[in-house]
Amino acid sequence: MPMAEKYNIMTPRRFAAPLRSLAALLCMGALMLAPSAASADTLQEANRLMKQGQFGPALEKTDQVLAAKPKDAQARFMKGLILTEMNRHNDAIAVFTKLTEDYPELPEPYNNLAVLYAQQRQFEKAKNALEMAIRTHPSYATAHENLGDIYARMASQAYDKALQIDSSNASAQSKLAMIRDLMSVAARPTALASRSTSGKVQASPASVAKAEVAPVVKAEPVSVAKAEPNPTTQPAEPKPAATVEAKPSASGKEAEKAIRDWAAAWSKKDVKAYLAAYAGDFQTPAGEARSAWEAERTRRINKAEPIQVDVENIQVAVEGDRAAVKFRQHYKSGKLKTSATKAMVMVRRDGKWLIQQERVAN
């Protein structure tokens, strides 16, 4: 699922959560935003090249699209990402800045601007950009996480000045996530087609190399803010929710119970039971390895704060051994409180309903 892949400067941990509301927003301007099939293919190609670390050719392809459609948001977004990969940060900043001016309703360019500013230690600018992203999309998880990190870094900077110390290798161990995905929310058929064929995405060598020279040293993450905004954020699938119908069937009841058990295990911090709710072929949100995903989930759930997850209004549509499940999820932990609509794909294996896909669908 290439469009679901996350570009991440420090670690392949975070994943942008494009929201349904964003999709709706974009649909209004879809004619303008969505590139033609041909240019979409060219962009796909650019994306592929970028992942292979062939940034020059990737940039060329992107520029081809832009020559025909200079305003194209997705191509410009792609260009910003490629420039970032090429360490042309000021150029990338220019591209994303212009995007925020032309499409102030899109949170992703703001987020990526913030990541770039943060790399330049311009935390105030980074903060402002993230606040803009959040203003446009208040429940935007990545922006919230990044903002938490920015605050922690700014705090660390202030502490350094206060105590005349250099804690750059001690306290602000935070990682900012760049969003790689802009237009998956635009529900384009080409993107969907490639999703099924491309399989899992691995961190490109380039990002790995970068992680090693990254100025921020990896250590225990600082903030509670990072805790659990949307644990499994996946691009909103364009699959119309209309196919989901509530059927009070026996298997529907079973699936519903599985969801309630899953939420209960999460609340009880019963990591084992929680993880057991996921199918062996569960599509991890960022395409990361199952073991990495499990480790991250375990770490987050085991944080000190109590967790309370409530689910309500569960709707189940069963088709044989598959079920589309939609429900309202209320998550509370420490200072963090979120409510979101979750959409899951569940599969029945050995008589047990397991989660195969999990996403936020507002």
Next chain:
Amino acid sequence: MLKRPGIRLLAAALCLAAAGAVSAASPEQTYSDSGPEPMLDQVFAHIEQNRLDAALGQTERLLKAYPNFRLGHLIKGDLLMARSRQIKTLGNVDNAPQDKLADLREEAIARLNAYRGKPQADYVPRYLLQMHPEQKFAVVVDTQKARLYLYRNVDGRPRFVADYYISHGKAGTDKVREGDKKTPVGVYHVTASLPRQKLTDFYGSGAFPISYPNEWDKRQGRNGHGIWLHGTPSNTFSRPPKASDGCVVLANQDLDALAKNLQIGTTPVIISSSIEWLSLDDWQTERTALSRSIDEWHRDWESLDTEKYLRHYSKRFQSGSQGLEQWSAQKRQVNSGKQWIKVGTTNISMFRNPGKEEMVVVTFDQDYRSSNLSNVMKKRQYWMKEDGVWKIVYEGGA
């Protein structure tokens, strides 16, 4: 979504004393709102009411005005950190040097307490009993409050001008020995001005040595030297309350403001560990009582009744190597050969010595004329109250 945890605890952690019994009737007379304290106070007021955004905004303004204000940066760090996790105390830094944190907490307490517990407008430090006409200003230091107060001489009466945050000795007050890292307590004056160019950056915008050890210190066997009022390094706005080797340290801008009012050899600097404040009425009573004793001493000297004159001297009297006995013998001998004595005392200053002992340092210009000898000198006496009577324990040239 990020919710901000309250950090009311932060204020609580400081255990801020509520504004004391004394509250300023007219603040502009007892406090100069020029330092960071008013803004700092607002920051904490916002924090106490859980208005953390407002607190951060105010902290930013504070740091704009005082970019090297470390305490401000600490608070800023806390307010930012509070957006992502619970803040339990002022200076919520992991792995931070605890002594530095403790220093900044002390500074916060000192600054806020000094601001919230301002001295009352019609109260004056007990020590400033009488300034002589040439002393345009007087400096009084309260080490416990980490505060320096500047008074203007208005017809011998002190009128408040400004006050400033200060640091003093690491090991506190009551200096006794060289290198004890303590600040002396007593009545001193500014003896010199050392400009910035002659100093290292450590002393900031300048230094003003004071007259430690004074006559009384020496008599008590106290030693050491080089007690100065001075500034801070250029990258430092202020230092912790207890930071120096005995000097009194001010922010550079405060030192600059103070420097304009200091007269070398003249301006008194009285250092106390905790200022005693007197109402103007009580102050007037004390000053009148002492003035009367000095007048009597003066008249009795002129009377040529040597025994009457000598009753003003304490059994503990000491001047140089002379005790009371030698002093008395010498006075009897000198006076016996005189037909008349006339003593003029002008420019009298009277400064009470801070501390348990009731002692006042009296300095004046003495114009001595007699039938066979005349001389003019600056004289200093230490008067001590013994059984309710003011007696001279030291006398000498100043």
